[in-house]
Amino acid sequence: MDLSSINWLLLLASLMVAATPILLAGIGELVTERAGVLNLGVEGMMITGAICGFAVATQTGSATLGYLAAALGGAAMSMLFGFLTQFLLSNQVATGLALTLFGLGFSALIGQSFVGVQGIRVEDLNLGPLADIPVLGPVLFQHDAMVYISLLLVAGVWLFLTRTRGGLILRAVGENHDAAHALGYKVVRIRLMAIAFGGACAGLGGAYLSLVRVPQWTQGMTAGAGWIALALVVFASWRPWRVLIGAYLFGGLTVLQLNLQAAGLKVPVEYLAMSPYLITIFVLVIISGRSRASIGAPATLGQSFHATT
Amino acid sequence: MIRLEKRPTPSQAWTWATPVLAVLLTMLAGGLMFALLGKDPVAAIKIIFYDPLFNPQFAAYSRPQLLVKAGPLILIAVGLAMGFRAGIWNIGAEGQYIMGAIFGAAVGLAMYPSDSWMIFPAMVIAGAFGGFLWAMIPAVLKVVFGTNEILVSLLLVYVAEKLMAAMALGPLRNPEGGGFPGSRNFQGYPAASNPELFPNSGMHWGVVAAIIAVIFGYILLSRHLMGYHIRLAGQSPRAARFGGVSPARLVIFCLGFGGALAGLAGIFEVTGPAGQITTSFNTGYGFTAIIVAFLGRLNPIGILLAGLLMALTYIGGELASFMLGLPSAAIQAFQGMLLFFLLGVDVLSNFRIKIGREGHA
Numbered sequence: 001m002d003l004s005s006i007n008w009l010l011l012l013a014s015l016m017v018a019a020t021p022i023l024l025a026g027i028g029e030l031v032t033e034r035a036g037v038l039n040l041g042v043e044g045m046m047i048t049g050a051i052c053g054f055a056v057a058t059q060t061g062s063a064t065l066g067y068l069a070a071a072l073g074g075a076a077m078s079m080l081f082g083f084l085t086q087f088l089l090s091n092q093v094a095t096g097l098a099l100t101l102f103g104l105g106f107s108a109l110i111g112q113s114f115v116g117v118q119g120i121r122v123e124d125l126n127l128g129p130l131a132d133i134p135v136l137g138p139v140l141f142q143h144d145a146m147v148y149i150s151l152l153l154v155a156g157v158w159l160f161l162t163r164t165r166g167g168l169i170l171r172a173v174g175e176n177h178d179a180a181h182a183l184g185y186k187v188v189r190i191r192l193m194a195i196a197f198g199g200a201c202a203g204l205g206g207a208y209l210s211l212v213r214v215p216q217w218t219q220g221m222t223a224g225a226g227w228i229a230l231a232l233v234v235f236a237s238w239r240p241w242r243v244l245i246g247a248y249l250f251g252g253l254t255v256l257q258l259n260l261q262a263a264g265l266k267v268p269v270e271y272l273a274m275s276p277y278l279i280t281i282f283v284l285v286i287i288s289g290r291s292r293a294s295i296g297a298p299a300t301l302g303q304s305f306h307a308t309t
Numbered sequence: 310m311i312r313l314e315k316r317p318t319p320s321q322a323w324t325w326a327t328p329v330l331a332v333l334l335t336m337l338a339g340g341l342m343f344a345l346l347g348k349d350p351v352a353a354i355k356i357i358f359y360d361p362l363f364n365p366q367f368a369a370y371s372r373p374q375l376l377v378k379a380g381p382l383i384l385i386a387v388g389l390a391m392g393f394r395a396g397i398w399n400i401g402a403e404g405q406y407i408m409g410a411i412f413g414a415a416v417g418l419a420m421y422p423s424d425s426w427m428i429f430p431a432m433v434i435a436g437a438f439g440g441f442l443w444a445m446i447p448a449v450l451k452v453v454f455g456t457n458e459i460l461v462s463l464l465l466v467y468v469a470e471k472l473m474a475a476m477a478l479g480p481l482r483n484p485e486g487g488g489f490p491g492s493r494n495f496q497g498y499p500a501a502s503n504p505e506l507f508p509n510s511g512m513h514w515g516v517v518a519a520i521i522a523v524i525f526g527y528i529l530l531s532r533h534l535m536g537y538h539i540r541l542a543g544q545s546p547r548a549a550r551f552g553g554v555s556p557a558r559l560v561i562f563c564l565g566f567g568g569a570l571a572g573l574a575g576i577f578e579v580t581g582p583a584g585q586i587t588t589s590f591n592t593g594y595g596f597t598a599i600i601v602a603f604l605g606r607l608n609p610i611g612i613l614l615a616g617l618l619m620a621l622t623y624i625g626g627e628l629a630s631f632m633l634g635l636p637s638a639a640i641q642a643f644q645g646m647l648l649f650f651l652l653g654v655d656v657l658s659n660f661r662i663k664i665g666r667e668g669h670a
Contacts, residue, residue: 084649227463234457274467277465281456
């Protein structure tokens with residue numbers, strides 16, 4: 001193996017791109033979970049976003065419209081989950097799984113005619129002189145817009161959750177839905193909004209895969225990214241900035257793994273390709289050594305709310 | 310104004326009626342989906358649910374397929390149902406199924422070309438052990454570190470898939486295969502193969518194992534202390550703890566049992582219908598079995614029926630894609646839809662629907 005053949009600058013630059021899909025999906029799921037809802041359908045919503053985004057972007061030639069369609073598609077999928085869990089009070093774990101299974105099938109169905117279609121080119125954002133800074137320029141300032149939007153989204157979610165009244169109410173609903181209900185907050189409505197936000201973000205994350213990262217449509221292309229995003233939220237102890245750290249760490253490891261493959265490490269590709277999943281498991285183990293309360297899981301996470309009065 | 314009123318105990322009648330209702334609703338919604346795809350919905354539903362069994366032209370081929378597909382689904386779903394009942398979510402059966410196939414096949418291939426009668430039983434044991442071992446990873450991590458078993462078991466599916474690809478290209482590759490990926494075909498290795506037991510029945514040892522698993526699972530749940538503990542832990546975890554049920558033992562048992570059964574399904578599949586380890590050996594039985602488990606109300610007898618029905622949608626789906634040019638992915642969406650409807654109409658067994666203004670007692 002020839003380590004010197006790896007361009008470390010390029011590696012750092014592609015780190016942000018590799019991290020963006022799971023960062024988007026993770027920050028959305030974080031909001032959903034802070035409202036007390038465990039939606040295991042991230043994978044299904046991501047893949048729906050991936051095909052909706054790809055289909056619209058290739059038809060219209062506009063990445064913006066593609067992202068918009070992806071967010072709408074992801075949110076629409078999440079509303080299936082929302083209707084079942086919030087109104088029909090179905091089990092959230094089972095319903096999330098159903099969403100993933102359905103999303104994988106549904107996306108394959110609508111994506112059939114898009115297999116092998118050439119993706120569109122998403123231009124990098126022009127950040128003027130910033131992009132010309134040596135070293136920092138290519139690493140930080142020569143990416144497409146969605147990379148920066150995802151960062152703004154993390155900041156926005158952090159601001160919303162910790163600095164606004166709406167965020168306080170959302171967290172109250174997640175910590176104790178009965179108390180929030182007694183105070184007059186509309187638990188179901190708030191949770192539905194949180195679920196929709198999570199779905200839209202997952203959709204964006206999926207579209208980033210099919211528009212920028214890959215950029216193509218193949219069946220089942222999310223390949224577990226949605227599950228890794230779910231693990232990311234646990235890793236982050238339900239805190240927005242830690243999602244960012246987790247996503248970038250993970251993105252870095254993924255890129256490193258791909259670079260090692262290219263550099264000809266004497267290990268079959270299949271074993272290297274396992275590493276993202278193994279690393280995620282490893283991190284989950286380290287994180288889960290502590291009690292549920294001390295790691296900051298919302299107290300009513302995964303519980304159905306049924307107003308009796 | 311529609312209100313929901315919680316029933317003190319789930320309605321017995323609705324518990325059995327909801328799966329039927331869900332199937333009917335899925336047919337309606339599926340028909341709508343097929344119509345949107347520009348296919349005749351009535352013809353599509355007929356091809357999926359009726360023709361595989363009764364069409365004079367296709368039934369001879371597709372009837373045996375019913376058992377071939379239902380066998381692994383039932384075998385895996387019975388194992389998963391134990392865990393789901395206890396609130397232990399093993400959703401990585403697909404990975405355990407793959408590991409069962411790899412372990413079992415490795416034992417058989419190591420013996421090639423011996424013709425001892427012991428080879429096949431040894432492979433079956435190795436297969437069950439492989440699935441068990443793979444399920445022990447999330448189980449032990451959960452017991453020791455409290456790691457979420459949902460995420461770990463699922464992530465291990467991807468690891469198992471990669472491992473299978475590595476095996477098909479590396480250690481288990483057929484040395485006489487001209488460099489193509491894939492192991493030796495077990496159909497050409499009688500001591501290690503799992504043929505049809507009766508011609509044109511679809512019956513192979515995996516189906517026999519599925520039937521035994523259903524009986525065993527039924528007895529375990531309804532007559533054995535372990536089954537009682539499983540049900541207790543699912544309905545009231547706190548009461549179960551006070552009653553002396555060890556959560557750790559339950560986790561190990563439920564995941565281990567589910568993993569072993571999934572591993573069995575894998576080894577019977579690779580030695581029988583699939584024939585060999587290839588990069589595309591697994592076809593999602595481990596995930597579809599989740600739907601089967603719920604459709605069968607997490608009850609082994611129900612799972613037997615649900616497995617047959619789900620197998621029918623597989624065969625019917627293939628037939629529909631052949632006859633109507635229906636995309637093969639449509640059936641996957643159809644199956645996902647079924648689980649949605651099932652979970653949705655379940656509200657009827659747990660709640661009473663009250664229409665009108667809130668009454669004052």
